Amino acid sequence: MSLLTVQNLSFSYGTREIFSGVSFAVEQGQIFCLVGPNGCGKTTLQHCILGHLRPQSGSVLIEGKPLTDHTPRDLAAQLAFVPQSHSRSFPYKTVDVVALGRTRRRKPLQPGGDEREQALAVMERLGIAHLAETEYTTLSGGELQMVLLARALAQESAMLVLDEPAAHLDVRRAQGILLLLAQIAKEQGRSILLSTHDFNHPLLFEDEGADVKMALMEGGRLGRAGRPLELLSSGCLKEVYGIESRVVTVKADKERHYLAAWAETDRGKENI
Amino acid sequence: MTGSSQTTGAKWIAAAGAAAAIFVLSLSIGRYPLTPAEVARALAQALLGRDFGMGAEAMAIVVDNRLPRALAGCLTGAALAAAGCAFQGLFQNPLVSQGVLGVSSGAGFGAALSILIFSGTRFAPTFAFVFALAAVWMSFLVARMCGEVTSLMLVLGGTIISSIFSALLSFLKYVADPNNELASIVFWNMGSLASVESTVFPFAAAAMLAGMGLLVLSGWSLNALSMGDREAKSMGLDVGKARLAVVAGATLSTAGAVSIAGTIGWVGLIIPHMARFLVGSDNRRLIPFSMLLGAAFLMGIDLLSRTLTGAEIPLGILTSLIGGPFFIYLLRRYKGGGWK
Numbered sequence: 001m002s003l004l005t006v007q008n009l010s011f012s013y014g015t016r017e018i019f020s021g022v023s024f025a026v027e028q029g030q031i032f033c034l035v036g037p038n039g040c041g042k043t044t045l046q047h048c049i050l051g052h053l054r055p056q057s058g059s060v061l062i063e064g065k066p067l068t069d070h071t072p073r074d075l076a077a078q079l080a081f082v083p084q085s086h087s088r089s090f091p092y093k094t095v096d097v098v099a100l101g102r103t104r105r106r107k108p109l110q111p112g113g114d115e116r117e118q119a120l121a122v123m124e125r126l127g128i129a130h131l132a133e134t135e136y137t138t139l140s141g142g143e144l145q146m147v148l149l150a151r152a153l154a155q156e157s158a159m160l161v162l163d164e165p166a167a168h169l170d171v172r173r174a175q176g177i178l179l180l181l182a183q184i185a186k187e188q189g190r191s192i193l194l195s196t197h198d199f200n201h202p203l204l205f206e207d208e209g210a211d212v213k214m215a216l217m218e219g220g221r222l223g224r225a226g227r228p229l230e231l232l233s234s235g236c237l238k239e240v241y242g243i244e245s246r247v248v249t250v251k252a253d254k255e256r257h258y259l260a261a262w263a264e265t266d267r268g269k270e271n272i
Numbered sequence: 273m274t275g276s277s278q279t280t281g282a283k284w285i286a287a288a289g290a291a292a293a294i295f296v297l298s299l300s301i302g303r304y305p306l307t308p309a310e311v312a313r314a315l316a317q318a319l320l321g322r323d324f325g326m327g328a329e330a331m332a333i334v335v336d337n338r339l340p341r342a343l344a345g346c347l348t349g350a351a352l353a354a355a356g357c358a359f360q361g362l363f364q365n366p367l368v369s370q371g372v373l374g375v376s377s378g379a380g381f382g383a384a385l386s387i388l389i390f391s392g393t394r395f396a397p398t399f400a401f402v403f404a405l406a407a408v409w410m411s412f413l414v415a416r417m418c419g420e421v422t423s424l425m426l427v428l429g430g431t432i433i434s435s436i437f438s439a440l441l442s443f444l445k446y447v448a449d450p451n452n453e454l455a456s457i458v459f460w461n462m463g464s465l466a467s468v469e470s471t472v473f474p475f476a477a478a479a480m481l482a483g484m485g486l487l488v489l490s491g492w493s494l495n496a497l498s499m500g501d502r503e504a505k506s507m508g509l510d511v512g513k514a515r516l517a518v519v520a521g522a523t524l525s526t527a528g529a530v531s532i533a534g535t536i537g538w539v540g541l542i543i544p545h546m547a548r549f550l551v552g553s554d555n556r557r558l559i560p561f562s563m564l565l566g567a568a569f570l571m572g573i574d575l576l577s578r579t580l581t582g583a584e585i586p587l588g589i590l591t592s593l594i595g596g597p598f599f600i601y602l603l604r605r606y607k608g609g610g611w612k
Contacts, residue, residue, distance in 0.1 A: 052502045076508025089364035089498050090553040096495065103496050104508025109489040109517065111556070135553075155507065 036217030101154030353566025356540025370540030378407025462586030483524030491556030
């Protein structure tokens with residue numbers, strides 16, 4: 001049974017349709033990349049999967065059970081969320097923010113708890129333990145992204161749902177977080193559902209030896225899911241976006257794959 | 273780590289010490305001055321039932337007059353501060369205070385209504401309490417009318433209900449007899465601990481204690497809720513229930529406080545900020561610490577209000593006049609305290 005199964009899902013804000021007929025499945029230990037331009041509905045799709053928005057039709061099954069049958073606590077054991085943007089309201093200590101990932105293990109109105117130590121252990125693993133006593137309102141965008149990831153990891157859920165995790169990061173930090181995600185999927189067997197607008201992210205996961213699938217999202221439709229290298233080499237970008245592309249292989253520390261894309265057709269030129 | 277937890281411990285001791293000192297001073301200072309030792313003897317005499325040599329006059333002043341007032345100040349200050357923390361965390365907004373869901377304007381209207389109906393303030397606490405609860409309930413209804421109850425809809429509902437009750441209060445003031453009813457309404461709304469009735473006090477105290485208990489236990493939920501409804505939900509918090517507990521706790525605390533002390537602004541807004549500078553934003557520590565500070569602050573303000581001049585100065589005036597400059601000092605001292 002797949003960890004997450006999405007069947008024929010549709011969502012509209014009033015009469016404005018965001019996406020429709022979306023189906024895909026994510027297996028345990030798999031990284032599934034939703035790839036598409038900004039505004040294509042990736043974030044809305046993730047919020048439907050997390051139960052934040054109610055889709056008009058279709059179903060979301062987690063371990064074969066409909067999303068709405070899970071209590072918030074059960075759901076948090078399955079899915080942990082790393083939002084793309086987070087509004088910081090109060091100057092909490094960073095370690096206290098990470099500790100919130102332990103919420104699902106607490107009883108309602110429970111006093112005390114040893115969450116701080118567990119949060120610190122996760123921060124050690126991610127190399128951000130030095131930020132523990134810093135007020136999180138003073139962190140940079142990249143540091144905040146790591147803190148939100150640490151909070152999601154502290155949740156110890158079966159799947160991580162990340163919305164554009166590398167969007168606001170410089171090359172070095174983006175690379176760092178992507179490699180970390182590949183490692184988490186491979187070594188801990190956790191599933192990852194990730195949205196991105198960068199075709200090179202799924203390629204990087206595949207080069208790192210993770211079990212990766214990707215699907216292109218455009219105009220409210222999700223395309224066929226497949227292995228990144230195979231899918232991107234098949235010329236599907238021309239069908240979907242009307243751009244020419246080729247996967248190039250670079251001999252670096254190992255063989256790495258990148259997507260070179262250019263506009264050639266009239267449609268492509270118009271879009272650019 | 274050790275250093276910081278030591279200074280944190282020192283801050284708790286300092287706050288508790290300040291609250292205790294102000295409590296004793298409140299029992300000593302007044303038109304009939306007593307030394308702290310005499311106050312201690314009077315309290316021991318009342319508690320233990322043995323004779324410690326205090327006369328009937330001193331006993332009456334300490335036990336019947338100053339003690340209830342100090343206790344009322346202590347509880348009211350703590351309750352308003354705790355409710356302020358709760359609403360600021362719940363609405364992720366450092367600028368809201370205990371009145372955000374209409375508690376204060378509901379209470380103000382209720383008190384005014386009872387003053388008009390009964391030509392006196394005898395039933396003002398009961399009416400204030402009932403209308404304070406009613407206002408919050410209506411805010412919830414308004415939020416629910418627009419679909420799922422979110423924090424944003426709740427604050428919008430509170431704003432609407434608050435303004436309706438404010439308008440109704442203005443109307444009551446307009447039709448009130450200006451020679452005595454209007455003065456009562458205006459004075460009640462400025463806040464005072466001068467006429468805390470012993471028949472009402474136990475009920476108000478029970479509401480405040482229950483509310484504060486709920487809030488102290490909701491510290492973790494508030495931390496999660498202040499990340500936003502969606503993030504809190506994805507962490508596994510039952511957002512609806514957790515929010516209900518917080519709103520219930522804050523409403524009971526505030527309604528109990530305004531029913532005996534009238535509407536006292538500023539405490540619920542400013543005390544949580546002062547506490548945040550001193551012990552940080554974690555609501556598990558912030559709420560109890562705010563309660564200590566709030567208790568000390570309001571007892572101190574009440575002491576000043578009855579000793580500065582021959583007549584009593586309403587609390588609402590002093591909380592702002594003294595709290596404002598003190599807050600400016602803290603802002604300077606802590607350079608904004610991590611706020612961006």
